[in-house]
Amino acid sequence: MKTNDLIDALARNSEAPKTRVWPRLAFALIVGLLIAVGLVLTFFGMRPDIGAARMMVMMKAGFAALGAGVVLPLLLQLAKPGRGPGWRLAAIGGFALLCAGVVAVALMGGDPSTRFEAWMGGAFPWCIVLIPVLATPTAALLGWLVRDLAPTRLAMTGAALGAVSGGVGAMAYAMYCPTDSAAFVATWYAVAIALCAVIGAVVGARLLRW
Amino acid sequence: MIEGEAELKALMLRGLGGDAGAHKAFLAAVSGNLRAFLRSRLRTAPEDAEDLLQEVLIAIHTRRDTYDESYPVTAWIYAIARYRLIDHWRRRQRRGEHIPVEDAHGLFTASEDEAVDAKRDVTKLLAMLPQKQRDSIRLVKLEGVSVRDAAAQIGLTESDVKISTHRGMKTLMRLMAEAEA
Numbered sequence: 001m002k003t004n005d006l007i008d009a010l011a012r013n014s015e016a017p018k019t020r021v022w023p024r025l026a027f028a029l030i031v032g033l034l035i036a037v038g039l040v041l042t043f044f045g046m047r048p049d050i051g052a053a054r055m056m057v058m059m060k061a062g063f064a065a066l067g068a069g070v071v072l073p074l075l076l077q078l079a080k081p082g083r084g085p086g087w088r089l090a091a092i093g094g095f096a097l098l099c100a101g102v103v104a105v106a107l108m109g110g111d112p113s114t115r116f117e118a119w120m121g122g123a124f125p126w127c128i129v130l131i132p133v134l135a136t137p138t139a140a141l142l143g144w145l146v147r148d149l150a151p152t153r154l155a156m157t158g159a160a161l162g163a164v165s166g167g168v169g170a171m172a173y174a175m176y177c178p179t180d181s182a183a184f185v186a187t188w189y190a191v192a193i194a195l196c197a198v199i200g201a202v203v204g205a206r207l208l209r210w
Numbered sequence: 211m212i213e214g215e216a217e218l219k220a221l222m223l224r225g226l227g228g229d230a231g232a233h234k235a236f237l238a239a240v241s242g243n244l245r246a247f248l249r250s251r252l253r254t255a256p257e258d259a260e261d262l263l264q265e266v267l268i269a270i271h272t273r274r275d276t277y278d279e280s281y282p283v284t285a286w287i288y289a290i291a292r293y294r295l296i297d298h299w300r301r302r303q304r305r306g307e308h309i310p311v312e313d314a315h316g317l318f319t320a321s322e323d324e325a326v327d328a329k330r331d332v333t334k335l336l337a338m339l340p341q342k343q344r345d346s347i348r349l350v351k352l353e354g355v356s357v358r359d360a361a362a363q364i365g366l367t368e369s370d371v372k373i374s375t376h377r378g379m380k381t382l383m384r385l386m387a388e389a390e391a
Contacts (some may be wrong), residue, residue, distance in 0.1 A: 003241055006264050010271040011234035016226050018274045080276045082286035083291070150273040152293035209297065 021076075024145045029068075029168060031140025036172030044176040053180065060174035060185050068167025069194045070095040075142070076158035079149040083154070092163075095190075102186040110183070119180040119187060127170070131192035132199060135162070135169030139200065147210050158204015159197040166196025178202060219283040226274060241267055244291055250372070251295055254354035258298065266294045335385045343378030346371045 040046070045052060074088040107115050142161050151157040170189050177186070218239060225233030244266055248259040269290050277286050336344050344363070347363065349360035361371045 003245075003260060003264055003267070004238075006267060007234060007241060010237060010267065011230055013271075016228070017272065019275055055315045080278055080286075081289035083278060083281050150269070150276045150290065150293075152289040187277075 019148045021145070021149070027139060028141035028145055032141050032165065033168050033171060035137035036134040036169050037175065040172050040176050046175050047178050050175070056175050056180045060177060060189070061171045063131045063185060064167050064170030064174060064189055066094060067170065067190065068164045071160050071163040071167065075146070075157065075164050078153055078157040078160055079146045079151050081150055081152045099186045099190045103183045106181065106183040106186070118181040119183045121181065121184040121188070125184070125188040127173055127177060127188050128195055131166055131169045131173050131189070132196050133169070134172050135165035137198050138168040139165035143204070143207060147208055150210055151208055153200045154208045155205045158208055159201035161204055162200015163193050163197040165200070166193035169196070213280050215284050221282045222274070222277065223279065226277070237267055237271065240270060240287055244287070247291060248295065249286070262294060262298050266291045269294060335382055336347070338385060339378050339381060342366065343374045343381070346374035347378045350375050
């Protein structure tokens with residue numbers, strides 16, 4: 001086919017498509033979270049002291065939501081072609097600084113003899129494995145939206161997508177997570193979200209192609 | 211660029227508003243610019259350039275709702291074109307084809323017509339270069355032979371070929387600038 005004929009054919013079909021970003025974004029985030037919560041309830045079970053620990057669970061979930069929230073502008077920015085990240089990277093940097101600050105303040109304020117335990121949570125931090133698993137449904141739903149927006153920097157977009165999904169996964173994980181120390185949460189939830197970003201960059205480079 | 215950012219953006223916005231004529235003019239202008247861009251990147255496979263151009267045009271057409279008015283439309287177009295070009299290289303690589311490094315760099319031409327003219331000029335200008343530089347450029351830049359093979363053919367060392375190509379290209383650029391002035 002000649003290129004000029006193609007242009008004629010394309011121009012005849014002049015109805016502009018419309019990708020409905022916000023409804024689909026809300027759908028991906030809410031449904032992704034619900035599925036993750038369902039997975040937690042089915043396979044791990046809610047922590048037994050959920051009544052007494054309600055405040056802590058809410059705070060941890062809020063921290064995770066903040067993590068997702070600071071990366072979301074970057075994801076939306078990179079999802080469409082020809083737009084640089086700009087200030088949106090600074091938001092993420094600010095969140096990382098906040099995490100470091102929380103860890104420092106919490107550990108300095110605590111008893112030096114229990115510092116290490118407060119930081120490590122006393123055992124292997126399973127959240128860095130489980131949060132990426134719980135992030136998967138959100139990542140799939142977000143990927144379905146983002147691919148329609150024609151991202152052109154796939155690894156970076158995938159990293160942002162992974163981090164947002166990681167934040168959502170961490171919100172669900174907070175219902176099960178038995179460790180409440182602020183230093184633990186600010187460290188390992190952030191590490192888990194960063195790990196999701198790395199996985200997202202690798203997987204996104206392949207699966208976000210359009 | 212034949213069309214500047216302002217003209218292209220005006221056409222794009224009118225096209226998005228449902229003006230089919232403006233949309234067609236937009237696609238036509240874009241195809242002129244992109245043909246030059248893609249050919250300059252695919253100099254060793256010009257037959258792929260037109261196929262790729264059509265792919266990019268279809269992508270631009272079907273994804274035009276992803277254009278954000280607060281950013282330049284040329285940035286949007288080239289982001290898509292670059293993405294499709296990289297995708298094309300990736301597919302070729304998966305099929306085990308050789309990708310010459312020379313494709314990644316090179317001269318920028320302004321339109322299809324000029325590309326044809328330019329090649330004729332280059333042959334003329336090449337004749338003005340010393341033998342060594344002329345042969346190096348012809349093999350490496352025009353015929354897409356690897357530096358090693360070119361060196362073997364001319365009977366020079368690889369670094370000799372690289373230097374000759376580089377010096378020759380510089381002279382060529384100067385000659386072309388003079389010819390244009």
